[in-house]
Amino acid sequence: MELSTTFTGLRFQNPFLLSSAPPTESESNILRAFEAGWGGVVTKTIGLHPVVNVIGPKTKFLRADADSARLSMKKRPGAALHSSWNWELISDKTLDWWVPRLGRIKQAFPNHILVASIMAGSGNDTELRHWQELALACQDQKCDALELNLSCPHMDRPDMGSNVGKDKELVSIVTKVVKDVAKIPVWAKLTPSTTDIVVEARGAFLGGADAISSSNTFTSLPLIDPQTLEFEVQVDGFVSTGGLGGPAILPLSLAKMSQLTQAFPDQSFSGIGGISTFEHALSYFLLGCGTVQICTAAMLDHAIGPNVIRDLNQGLARFLEAHADKGWATVDQFVGLRRDRVVAQSKIRRPDEKDYRGGYDAEGYAAAEELGAR
């Protein structure tokens, strides 16, 4: 069974990657991940300056009860995973720490795909050169691709993380600056926390991006404990917005991805958000993603997801076997097959067509032509 695929010119043994997050924060984790069978990994985001994280847990998991509407981070039997919530910053290790490790990982696993996630400020030319410095250092260690973190939702600076990802010009400038020095593919990881992600994606493609990765976590807050009246995650009673990942964001992220793949049907996309099984990944493939990335599910499975990747690979093999009669031998043959099934409400059949008219022309509503609708 052929699980391999080619994405942005790179050959992957399978289309499943660990996304940039704690599972890829160290050399030992990444080596374990490749041994476990992941086709690729995106490193924890590397910056030029060390960061200092908050005191206490940086990630917590929100769980739902089966027999009540209770949602809480408190551990209890029988509760199912709803989401992860984190306010972790980028890697707390320096570029100098990463450089020799990237080289060693690539030497040990030359046929696995190592993507370096990078981030710098973008407020002036010096900072834009930091992006180039990071890109060149990772490229020199034979990393296969770069992923630009334009999407971390908890950076205070207006020229970092998702604040860049909300600004189409900055997205374009940063991508172009990195493309100017990169000999390897450049993926732009965008934030889902914008009104129309297609706008920022256009900026990335204008800057020369080879692919878009989406979604990073969604801007969110932990719930307030009704007993203590404190946020379920807090330091000295205070919290700041963080990122939501895991099962809760799967449908949200699919909606973003559908907008992207419809707007740019000929471009490459790496789907992220809420994946823990092959069936979840399949939705992204069918919408037009060539690869997918996983974080929360892997964090909860021995830190790097050995069971998750085994199930993903087995699921893909079973799926290809079940559809062999259609001539599907690789992932590429079904990528995008359901991209065009997402349409406007008015295009969905109703029991009696003449009663609806797309919400136009009804009493009290403007006629379609007045609003310039098609």
Ligand SMILES: Cc1cc2nc3c(=O)[nH]c(=O)nc-3n(C[C@H](O)[C@H](O)[C@H](O)COP(=O)(O)O)c2cc1C
């Ligand atoms: C604790 C934690 C740390 C993360 N750190 C990064 C990071 O450094 N860079 C990045 O691009 N994404 C980061 N992410 C986002 C993940 O890579 C991923 O986009 C997100 O969690 C959605 O995927 P999931 O639903 O599989 O968790 C982080 C996520 C978590 C939970």
